[in-house]
Amino acid sequence: MHLIPWEEERIQLFGAAELARRHRAAGLRLNHPEAVALICDAMLEAARAGSTYEEAEAAGLAAVDPDEVIPGVRELLTEVRLEVLVGDGSRLIVLLDPLGRGELPDRFGPGALVLGDLEDREVNAGREAINLVVTSGSRRQIRISSHYPFHRVNQRLEFDRAAADGFRLDIPAGAYTGWEPGETKSVRLVRVAGTTGAAGRAAR
Amino acid sequence: MTRLSAQEYRERYGATTGDRIRLGDTDLWVRVGEDRTAPGDEPIWGYAKNLRMRMTQDDTATGPSELDVLIAGVIVIDPVLGVIKADIGIKDGRIAGIGRAGSPLISDGIDLVVGPHTKPYMGYGLIATPGAIDSHVHTITPEILAPALAGGVTTIITAGFEEPPFAMERVLAGVEDWPLNIGLQAGARALDEQHMDALLAAGAVGFKIHEDNGAYPDLIDHVLRYADAHECSVSLHTDGLHESAELEDTVAAIGGRTVHAYHVEGVGGGHVPDLLGLVREPSILCSSTTPTLPFGVSTAVEHVPMIMLNHGLSYAVPDDVALVRERVIPVRMAAEGPLHELGAIGIINSDSQGMGRIGETTRRAMQLAHVMKHWRRSEASEGIPGLPDDEGLADPDDRDDTSRVLRYLAKVTIEPAITHGISDHVGSLQVGRMADIVLWKPGFFGVKPEWTFKGGFPAWGSFGEGNASLERSEPTRYRADWGGRPQAAPKGSVIFVTGVADRPSLARRLGTRRALVPVRGLRGITRSAFVRNQATAPVEIDVRTGAVALGGRPLAVAPVSEVPLSRRYLLR
Numbered sequence: 202m203h204l205i206p207w208e209e210e211r212i213q214l215f216g217a218a219e220l221a222r223r224h225r226a227a228g229l230r231l232n233h234p235e236a237v238a239l240i241c242d243a244m245l246e247a248a249r250a251g252s253t254y255e256e257a258e259a260a261g262l263a264a265v266d267p268d269e270v271i272p273g274v275r276e277l278l279t280e281v282r283l284e285v286l287v288g289d290g291s292r293l294i295v296l297l298d299p300l301g302r303g304e305l306p307d308r309f310g311p312g313a314l315v316l317g318d319l320e321d322r323e324v325n326a327g328r329e330a331i332n333l334v335v336t337s338g339s340r341r342q343i344r345i346s347s348h349y350p351f352h353r354v355n356q357r358l359e360f361d362r363a364a365a366d367g368f369r370l371d372i373p374a375g376a377y378t379g380w381e382p383g384e385t386k387s388v389r390l391v392r393v394a395g396t397t398g399a400a401g402r403a404a405r
Numbered sequence: 406m407t408r409l410s411a412q413e414y415r416e417r418y419g420a421t422t423g424d425r426i427r428l429g430d431t432d433l434w435v436r437v438g439e440d441r442t443a444p445g446d447e448p449i450w451g452y453a454k455n456l457r458m459r460m461t462q463d464d465t466a467t468g469p470s471e472l473d474v475l476i477a478g479v480i481v482i483d484p485v486l487g488v489i490k491a492d493i494g495i496k497d498g499r500i501a502g503i504g505r506a507g508s509p510l511i512s513d514g515i516d517l518v519v520g521p522h523t524k525p526y527m528g529y530g531l532i533a534t535p536g537a538i539d540s541h542v543h544t545i546t547p548e549i550l551a552p553a554l555a556g557g558v559t560t561i562i563t564a565g566f567e568e569p570p571f572a573m574e575r576v577l578a579g580v581e582d583w584p585l586n587i588g589l590q591a592g593a594r595a596l597d598e599q600h601m602d603a604l605l606a607a608g609a610v611g612f613k614i615h616e617d618n619g620a621y622p623d624l625i626d627h628v629l630r631y632a633d634a635h636e637c638s639v640s641l642h643t644d645g646l647h648e649s650a651e652l653e654d655t656v657a658a659i660g661g662r663t664v665h666a667y668h669v670e671g672v673g674g675g676h677v678p679d680l681l682g683l684v685r686e687p688s689i690l691c692s693s694t695t696p697t698l699p700f701g702v703s704t705a706v707e708h709v710p711m712i713m714l715n716h717g718l719s720y721a722v723p724d725d726v727a728l729v730r731e732r733v734i735p736v737r738m739a740a741e742g743p744l745h746e747l748g749a750i751g752i753i754n755s756d757s758q759g760m761g762r763i764g765e766t767t768r769r770a771m772q773l774a775h776v777m778k779h780w781r782r783s784e785a786s787e788g789i790p791g792l793p794d795d796e797g798l799a800d801p802d803d804r805d806d807t808s809r810v811l812r813y814l815a816k817v818t819i820e821p822a823i824t825h826g827i828s829d830h831v832g833s834l835q836v837g838r839m840a841d842i843v844l845w846k847p848g849f850f851g852v853k854p855e856w857t858f859k860g861g862f863p864a865w866g867s868f869g870e871g872n873a874s875l876e877r878s879e880p881t882r883y884r885a886d887w888g889g890r891p892q893a894a895p896k897g898s899v900i901f902v903t904g905v906a907d908r909p910s911l912a913r914r915l916g917t918r919r920a921l922v923p924v925r926g927l928r929g930i931t932r933s934a935f936v937r938n939q940a941t942a943p944v945e946i947d948v949r950t951g952a953v954a955l956g957g958r959p960l961a962v963a964p965v966s967e968v969p970l971s972r973r974y975l976l977r
Contacts, residue, residue, distance in 0.1 A: 205872075206870070206871060206872065207870055207872045210870050210880055213880045213882075214879060214880050217880070217976060220976065232972055232973050232974060232975070232976070233973060233974055234974070234975070234976040235976060237879060238879075238880075238976075241879045241880070271972070271973050273430050273973055274973060276848060277848045277849070277973070277974075281879060282869065282873075282875060282877060282878040282879060283878055283879045284870060284872070284873045284874065284878050291872075291874075293873070293874050293875060293878065309427065310427075310430075310848075311427065311429055311430040311847075311848040311973070312426070312427060312428075312429065312846060312847035312848025312849070312850070313426070313427040313847075314415060314420055314424060314425070314426055314427075314847070315424065315425040315426075315427075315434075315804065316411055316412070316415065316423075316424055317421075317422065317423020317424045317425065317436070317437070318411060318423055319411045320411060321408045321409060321410055321411065322408070322409045322410075322411065322414040322444075323406050323407070323408055324406070324407050324408075324409060324444055324445040325406050325407055325445040326406045326445075327406070328406070328445075330406070344453060346453045346454065346455060346460075347455055348446070348455035348457075348459075348460035348461060348511070349459070349460065350459050353459070369511075371406065371407050372407055373407060373409055373414075373417060373445070374417075374418075374445060374446055374447040374448075374449060374455055374461075375417060375447070375449040375451075375453070375454045375455055376417075377453045389407075391406075393510075393511035393512075394446070394511060394512050394513040395508065395509050395510045395511045395512045395513060395515070396509055396510055397510045397511055398511065398513075
């Protein structure tokens with residue numbers, strides 16, 4: 202057989218799925234690993250039978266009914282990653298919330314997060330801020346992330362660069378702002394904190 | 406200033422101060438007490454993110470000031486520090502800080518400097534705990550090591566039977582390439598000091614006194630005297646036969662000196678039926694083992710065959726069977742959980758393969774915490790004196806078990822670390838400790854870790870197919886990460902020894918690449934040295950039945966028929 206590790210791993214999934222099928226047939230509700238195994242097995246079998254990527258994905262989403270799992274398993278099963286072998290070779294399928302069916306999860310399910318307050322969060326509060334009008338002279342999209350030193354951005358963005366020295370976009374960490382070709386928009390910048398910010402404030 | 410909705414803030418950066426997190430499928434909730442991260446300047450790695458040159462990375466920080474490893478935005482649940490949203494900084498394999506990471510060039514209050522040589526891991530949405538310490542491990546077979554790591558254990562203290570020296574050397578050699586700290590407690594089996602000297606020279610971290618090798622009062626006295634002079638641990642499994650000593654005689658032999666008493670649930674061995682009376686004595690640091698935790702409807706029945714086969718007994722010999730049945734006392738098992746809730750039994754350990762399951766140390770601690778929460782809300786706990794604070798009782802939704810969770814977490818982390826003189830190195834995520842960190846998804850807390858760091862580097866986790874385009878494609882299974890592979894594992898793991906061992910010569914003899922780390926501060930302590938389990942309980946025990954009472958009230962929890970962190974998660 203010359204089984205490579207990838208093939209042996211298929212057999213491990215098959216074994217788990219077969220056990221899960223037996224449990225389901227006996228009328229037992231499925232637990233987390235059983236549900237994952239059945240979802241994976243359904244996608245692998247669909248691919249083996251010649252289905253397309255999309256059909257294999259759909260087979261995974263249909264493999265387990267939310268009523269067939271122990272309550273709470275849906276909340277645990279947030280994602281399934283699997284490599285199937287479809288006609289054009291190995292392909293990755295990622296299913297998000299595969300038992301969700303568009304329903305909201307149990308707010309108090311396993312691992313639930315209950316917020317201590319529901320108020321908006323202010324970020325960059327209290328920092329010196331300026332507004333600048335920025336026009337893109339590019340033929341392409343430009344996106345600038347939260348902490349990029351704004352005076353150093355792509356030269357095709359036209360604005361008062363000297364004024365932007367020591368500033369960055371006033372958006373949440375890890376967010377970005379985009380410009381379409383030729384677009385002009387006003388952005389709000391905040392002065393960075395730390396020693397750079399302190400030096401900048403002192404220089405003014 | 407920019408505004409984010411409460412929900413979006415958590416989706417980007419995880420929980421923050423005042424939020425509650427449900428641990429797995431238990432009824433236990435922790436409340437985040439503090440958020441040390443940099444609001445607005447949270448370091449995040451990835452496409453269009455900010456953990457880069459000129460951003461939250463300090464490009465000038467190459468060198469001693471920068472972190473080796475950053476775990477960003479995690480919820481730390483630590484028995485000493487509490488529940489804190491923070492960044493974890495790691496330097497030279499140890500915790501550099503639980504605080505605010507980033508670049509001091511652009512952010513205020515940075516105490517953990519991210520530089521171009523910092524390896525970042527994103528912990529947003531995850532929980533971090535110190536690696537568990539299993540302080541009652543029998544190295545019966547090497548099969549115990551993989552499940553230990555898959556259960557979040559990163560330090561094992563053995564429980565005797567590793568001796569004599571040549572056998573200890575083989576066990577240490579066999580553990581060398583596994584990402585676990587180890588300390589061998591060797592069996593003290595004679596009064597001869599040369600016997601004990603040889604065990605310490607061979608790397609023993611302390612001694613185990615076990616009734617199957619003799620737990621006589623003069624041996625207890627002798628070993629404790631030796632331990633006080635040589636600063637090493639003593640763990641004691643008392644005389645269940647009453648061949649040499651009854652409870653009062655054992656207590657008298659201990660004489661107010663520090664000792665780690667094993668099996669303060671009774672069924673694993675020791676005085677019948679009143680071993681639990683040890684909880685009255687402040688110098689006796691009590692532990693109990695996982696098979697009876699939490700007390701379940703099948704606990705008693707499984708223990709007869711377990712004890713028979715574990716202790717060299719025969720079903721063909723009626724006397725043997727009778728001895729075992731005397732030890733299995735359900736009314737005594739019922740008192741064990743309440744004594745944990747009180748904090749009078751301070752440690753949970755596995756007794757692996759000497760009647761315990763090494764992968765379940767943390768899991769069962771959390772299952773017990775869940776069961777005892779319900780006990781506190783039942784009539785059975787009414788009138789029991791000395792029960793600790795329980796924030797949930799004052800919470801309208803009963804969703805705050807923070808102090809209980811920390812108390813039970815302490816039983817598998819900091820309390821055994823203190824007991825064995827290794828709390829400068831393991832047992833919490835305080836600054837300076839080894840970065841032995843278990844990361845959990847909240848829904849899987851206590852049962853299946855997401856990733857385990859050993860000595861500051863990923864060493865164990867649930868990994869998928871190697872051929873796959875992404876990590877963690879199904880089937881995901883627990884196995885070694887790079888830090889857990891041969892040659893790498895000993896760089897992040899140590900052997901605990903005593904200060905009297907000649908470490909250079911021992912290291913040469915063992916051929917180990919691990920650091921040999923001496924224990925300290927473990928003699929002369931009492932339960933008040935513990936962090937969250939300091940109680941001494943003046944229990945009354947009926948010596949005919951083994952029933953335990955406190956303040957005139959029976960101390961007992963009803964056996965449970967269903968536990969959390971179990972069939973929802975485990976393929977079986």
